[in-house]
Every structure is written in C-alpha cells, then in structure tokens.
Amino acid sequence: MTYLIRPIKDQDIPELNQIDKEAFPTMWPATNFKREMENIMAHYMVLVDEDISRGASPKISPNIWKRLWDCIRRDSNAAGTLADNPKVIGYSAIWVMAGSAHLVSVAVRDAFRRKGFGELLLISSLKEAIKYKCFEMTLEVRVSNIVAQNLYLKYGFAIKGIRKKYYLDNHEDALIMTLDSIDSPDFPSKLDEYKNSHTRKWKTTPGMAELAS
Template sequence: MGEMVIREMELADVDQVMEVEVATFAAPWPTDIFYQEILDNEHAFYFVMELDKKIIGYIGTWIVIDDMQITNIAVTPAYRGMKLGEMLFRYTIQFAIKLGVARLSLEVRKSNIVAQKMYRKFGLVPGGIRKNYYAVDQEDAIVMWVNL
C-alpha cells in the first residue's frame, strides 16, 4: 500500500468525498450539505483518508461542549476489510480526547453488524434504538456510545 494520510477535510475535497459517499450509502448526502458543514457549522469536524493523494474514506463529527457525535464514516468499497475504517475511527477518537471530549456517540443501522463489531472494539455499547431512523427503508438505528 502507498502513502496513507489522514487530515482535515477541505472544500476542494468535496467532489472526491462525494464519490465515497455515493459508493457507500443508499441515500447519500447532497453535495451542498458537505459545503455547509465545512463552511457554516462551527461544531463540525471532518477528516479524510488519502491513499497516494486519492481520498478513499472520510469521517464526519459534531462536537458540542464535551460530546462528540459521529455523523458519518465511510470507506470506498474497494478498500473495505483492510482495517482502514478502524484507523480513521482511532484517529478521530484521539483528536476528540485531545479536545477534552468526554463522550462519543453515533447511530448505526441495525443490520450493519460489521460496523457494530468495529465500534465495540473501541468500547462503544448500545444505548438505545431510534425506530425507523433511516428515511430510505425505515430501518432502525442502534445508538452506541462510550465515555472517553
């Protein structure tokens, strides 16, 4: 594998991030949401994972006071199963700890067992269910969280 870099997302990254988004999610976010997050949301922190200067993954977060919410995390399908999502998640947790974040939470599809197993590796535990959370198919989300 070539040179791997994780860094803060910039406006110039949005087109490549959208490629990852569209390849990953049945209901991808529209492009303008990413621009709004970067430009207008003081609580948003987004990071990209680059392999040889090509974005192959990203993670989005909101930090409010000492709580971090993961808004989304994705790795291009061709690079899944290589522990890159774990690397990106670990980087984000380390970033959060440096900022004094006390709790991290996220929603994950009830059917996404692979992601749930990864989150459990980082100590996240189920804390509840959001019924019919996903608009496309009304699948439930499991809320997972951990104290950092």
C-alpha cells in the same frame, strides 16, 4: 503506498461525494460537505493516498491495449480517472456539542475495505474528540449494519438504546452506541494500544504509522 489522515479541504469534495454515493446510496439529503466545512461543530478527517496527492504517476499496465484505453478514458472522462486512481480513500466526521462527540459518519471506498482504514479513521476521530475535551463519543447505526457495529464494538462502544424508524429511506431503526469516559486519564494510553496493535496487524508503512498520532 503512503497514507495520511488530515482535515478536509475543498478539493476533496468531488471524491467525498463519490464515496458517500457508494457507502450510503439511499441517504437523502446527501452530505453537503461545503456547508459542513463552515460548521464550527463539525470536524471532518480524510484518509488520502499521499503518493497520488504528491502527483506520483499512477500504476502503468504492461498491456499496451489497456494503456491505450486508459489514455482515451483519461482524456474523455475526468470522473473515470478519479475512480481509477482515488486519492481520497475514506473519511470520518464528528460533531462536537456540549462535550459530546457525535460520530456523524465513517466511510471507506468499497475497493479499500477490510484493510484497516475504517479503524484508522475511527482512531483519528477519537483523538480529535479528546483534543476537544469530549467526555464521550456517540453515534447511530442501522440495526442491519453489522459490519459497522462490529467496528464500534471492537473499540468498546456499548449499545445504549434504539431510535425507532430513525432512517427516512426504509424506516429502519437505529441503535444508539456510545463510548463513555473518553476523558478519563487512562483512555489516551488505551487508544495508543489500539493503534499499536493496528500497526502490528497491518504492518503499516512509516507514512501510515504517522496516522492518527
């Protein structure tokens, strides 16, 4: 498979809604991707499966009954087809305000987690923040979300504070995590090191190696 990270397009929205529902089931109000596309502060990046985007045929099962069932389902349920052959695997988003990049979201489809895609999305958001000459990246994360905290800690984010009862659904506290000095002259080469070690670890395909460059 070949993957690509690119800015959001209108056609991604149905799949992004699915990903949001899966990643943030209690989030209310849900992300209004259409409105975010018109927000000049917002920069949304999506990670797509290029083979499916180019219209390559989905995997065909050797089992005739499974093939028949897939056909019936494809005809009768477009949403089912989307879920079975996802084109959009994850997304990340920053808001750029007064030189600070606020990471508003990063999410990967459940079935594609722990394969390095979250890292790729974070790297690409950091590159976007550098492009807009930000001096820091900051974010809020649930105190219970150890998985996401580990991802941010791996990239050098530090815990800077706490927002009490920040989340509306269960009044959970948020940690404020910040990565300082992303405008320093040595940060781009540090980011290249992260990317190179990611490429070594995941033995990315040529298409994937183009990511976040």
